[in-house]
Amino acid sequence: MTNLSHEEILRYSRHLLIPEVGMDGQQKLKDSSVLIIGTGGLGSPVALYLAAAGIGRIGLVDFDVVDESNLQRQIIHSLDRVGELKIESARARMLGLNPGIQVDVYNEPFTSGNAMRIATGYDLIIDGTDNFPTRYLSNDVAVFLGIPNIYGSIFRFDGQASVFYAKEGPCYRCLFPEPPPPGLVPSCAEGGVLGILPGTIGTIQATEAIKVLLGIGSPLIGKLLLYNALDMSFDFVKLKKNPACTVCGTNPTVTELIDYEEFCGVPGHDTGGSIESDWDITPEELVEEIKLSSPRLIDVREPHELAISVMPGVENLPLGQIASRMSEFDSAQEMVLICKSGQRSMRALELFLGAGFRKVKNLQGGMNAWAKDVDPSLPIY
Amino acid sequence: MAILKIPTPLRPYTGGMSDINVDGENVGHALDSLLAQYPDIGKHLYNDDAQLRAFVNLFLGEDNIKDLQGLETPLSETDSLRIIPSIAGGAKG
Numbered sequence A: 001m002t003n004l005s006h007e008e009i010l011r012y013s014r015h016l017l018i019p020e021v022g023m024d025g026q027q028k029l030k031d032s033s034v035l036i037i038g039t040g041g042l043g044s045p046v047a048l049y050l051a052a053a054g055i056g057r058i059g060l061v062d063f064d065v066v067d068e069s070n071l072q073r074q075i076i077h078s079l080d081r082v083g084e085l086k087i088e089s090a091r092a093r094m095l096g097l098n099p100g101i102q103v104d105v106y107n108e109p110f111t112s113g114n115a116m117r118i119a120t121g122y123d124l125i126i127d128g129t130d131n132f133p134t135r136y137l138s139n140d141v142a143v144f145l146g147i148p149n150i151y152g153s154i155f156r157f158d159g160q161a162s163v164f165y166a167k168e169g170p171c172y173r174c175l176f177p178e179p180p181p182p183g184l185v186p187s188c189a190e191g192g193v194l195g196i197l198p199g200t201i202g203t204i205q206a207t208e209a210i211k212v213l214l215g216i217g218s219p220l221i222g223k224l225l226l227y228n229a230l231d232m233s234f235d236f237v238k239l240k241k242n243p244a245c246t247v248c249g250t251n252p253t254v255t256e257l258i259d260y261e262e263f264c265g266v267p268g269h270d271t272g273g274s275i276e277s278d279w280d281i282t283p284e285e286l287v288e289e290i291k292l293s294s295p296r297l298i299d300v301r302e303p304h305e306l307a308i309s310v311m312p313g314v315e316n317l318p319l320g321q322i323a324s325r326m327s328e329f330d331s332a333q334e335m336v337l338i339c340k341s342g343q344r345s346m347r348a349l350e351l352f353l354g355a356g357f358r359k360v361k362n363l364q365g366g367m368n369a370w371a372k373d374v375d376p377s378l379p380i381y
Numbered sequence B: 001m002a003i004l005k006i007p008t009p010l011r012p013y014t015g016g017m018s019d020i021n022v023d024g025e026n027v028g029h030a031l032d033s034l035l036a037q038y039p040d041i042g043k044h045l046y047n048d049d050a051q052l053r054a055f056v057n058l059f060l061g062e063d064n065i066k067d068l069q070g071l072e073t074p075l076s077e078t079d080s081l082r083i084i085p086s087i088a089g090g091a092k093g
């Protein structure tokens, strides 16, 4: 039985003409609900296309606000919404596109404390997050609720997508039983991302969501898509359910939500700044330090980033080369490590500390803090 | 020589190279060959106990080596091996 109005029949006519969708399929979409975690790069195209497709209820979880640096890829937001909550910006755009749907917003970080309450009742989850703790949390919530988790992830020119559905195939933990230690994998905030890439991957996630909801085609269950924009290559690998998986295996040890930040060793909800430590030096303190002892200034960013903003007198030692070039440094000399926001330099600091260096400091907040507090002639990026 | 594809996040440790020619009759030896050429990548693949890290996935063609014979999986000259990284990027990024 369908109850599509004349208005809806006109709006969705291009769906109704496809035999795999038709009146019954469109009704199914109208009766469906999808929870989108994150309204950023991936969440933007997912939310727009699912709203346009007529998914009856769409949930959005995010607590971030729209920033100008988001607009290069987060196409659901616009310049006049900078400073507003992303969920409100997204909801306004979705309802502008399709007032016939319901958009429920959750202005909170997705955590072990609220995840089951938020996700219960949705037919599937779309993982559009930017950090490991929330990815493991989305996965586990989907496993416990017995619903699919549609995964997408991006870095620079590379994207991955899959449908993790423990009832019918592997879950995220089957492939990645544990996260990389903090710092081993750079984030997009540090590594950058092609603005169109989340469009490509997010659109694939939205496609998979529609297929799963309609029960048509072959979804990416047990398959991982590996996309590279530079080569324009779409490769697929097979994923198998891991019988020893801690959450969906035969003898699971994770049977309820855990502390994901502890599990991943990183905060899931990045505040943007670096973690404070005894080895930190603030931009103002560095000004004094340069006058007093002229420390060796080591910029650990990639060479092309120095073209964006640079401090006079620095030496460039990209993070990836530190281990092999350690011998070029003298542990008796004062050194200050510098990057964009203080995170990569923190990792560089750990490498130097591990090698026995003690006269080494980390510029808190990196070049962006330096630009803000000391040299406003430099840009923030 | 087989080819080992390096994912973008690990390319800083291979001098930016994406396709590395590796020697060896099995996957473990191919990784030894990679490490001999690019020692900096070692700590990203192995933990302190010289075990392959749990989040490092190596695929031979379409198959995870965990579903084959692990590091003992035989390699032929024309095989293509790839490391699939754990990447978190998505929303704010």
Ligand SMILES: [Zn+2]
Binding pocket: A166, A170, A171, A172, A173, A174, A175, A242, A245, A246, A247, A248, A249
């Ligand atoms: Zn699993």
